[in-house]
Amino acid sequence: MKNSFKIFALVFFTLFISCKKTDRVVDDPQQGTITIAADESFQSVAQALTDRYMALNPNTKIILEIKKEDLAFLDLLDNKVRAIIMSRDLTEEEKAAYKNKIDMDMLPAKFAVDAVVFVVSKNSSRSSISMEEIQTELQSEDKKLIFDGTNSSNLNFVAQKLNKTPSELKFSVISGNKNIIEEINKFPNKIGVISLNTISRPYDKESENLRNSVKILPVVSNNKSYTPDIQNLRTLKYPFARVLYFITNEAYYGLANGLIRFSCQQLGQIVVSKEGLQPYNIFQREVQMR
Missing domain, CATH: 3.40.190.10 (Periplasmic binding protein-like II)
Structure with a gap:
């Protein structure tokens, strides 16, 4: 009887933990809904990237909020948005606040100039x-x-x-x-x-x-x-x-990191180029024939 109770308790605990994980992670790069933020100055390229990503991944919904750069950073710290676009360098105080509140190493993802x-x-x-x-x-x-x-x-x-x-x-x-x-x-x-x-x-x-x-x-x-x-x-x-870059508070490979990876790779860099900006990761190559 004691062994049966232990087995039941173990199974229940495993299912409970599994359910809790499912509750936390409700999106991945191909599905889900998130909100990101960008300054009005970057609205065009931010909208173009999110629209293209959603077109390629129809089960995703990325809500783009337009707000001042400083306020977007505060929303990121408070987990009100999943990712933001920045242009200036963060101050040492802001980097410390990110580390303290998000508890992640900040990895700026540069995608456009x-x-x-x-x-x-x-x-x-x-x-x-x-x-x-x-x-x-x-x-x-x-x-x-x-x-x-x-x-x-x-x-x-x-x-x-x-x-x-x-x-x-x-x-x-x-x-x-x-x-x-x-x-x-x-x-x-x-x-x-x-x-x-x-x-x-x-x-x-x-x-x-x-x-x-x-x-x-x-x-x-x-x-x-x-x-x-x-x-x-x-x-x-x-x-x-100025170099535009994403930062996120997403600690797993979810929808925000999917968008960021897309923006930094070839298809996203083509979108950046069509916006009339310089792609950060793909540079035009000139070939001279002799």
Whole structure:
């Protein structure tokens, strides 16, 4: 009788643990529902990647939330989203918070090169902007540079590039990258600061109209002028080129890691290329015939 009870208890305990594991892991790369987050500056490439992944895996549903980069990171720590897209480097405090709350080694998954772009009205006489001018204007009460908001990826990245905190900078705000483009003609002395991904899709009519409605300023650094074209993104010579990457709180090979792997491999990198960005893991090869 005692042996029978022990066997029953062992079987019950095994089934209980199995059920608990099933309750926890409700998705895998081919099925399930998750939420990820990305800054509005990366919305186009994030949406393109998730749409393509779901088309290839029809039993999956990936909900894309658009929110400021800093707030997306907080949601990741609180397990409100499964993965996020970042562009700036995390601070040491943020890395410690990730380690403490997620209890995982953080493995950034780099998948694209985007850029912060400076734009002016088509009628502006300005033809370029220097690194020195950018630094000067961000300390001026004139607030000539227009960003898409605080806590945003564009502001965070520029501040980090200049070794400043966003709170140290002086700037104007128009909410949203597209709104900056649409409003910049009303402010002939202002300079809009937007993401390249907002205007980078080569075959998209809306993107083309936005691109053609403003003048994109080359950035002068060390007496050399750099435009945010693919060649300067590929070599990271454009001063405000930035690498986009995923981080996740998913501790197993589930749907988030499936999307991340897809984004970093060939099919995902083709999607990145069609967005007009530089794929991080696949570089264009030139073959010379002699």
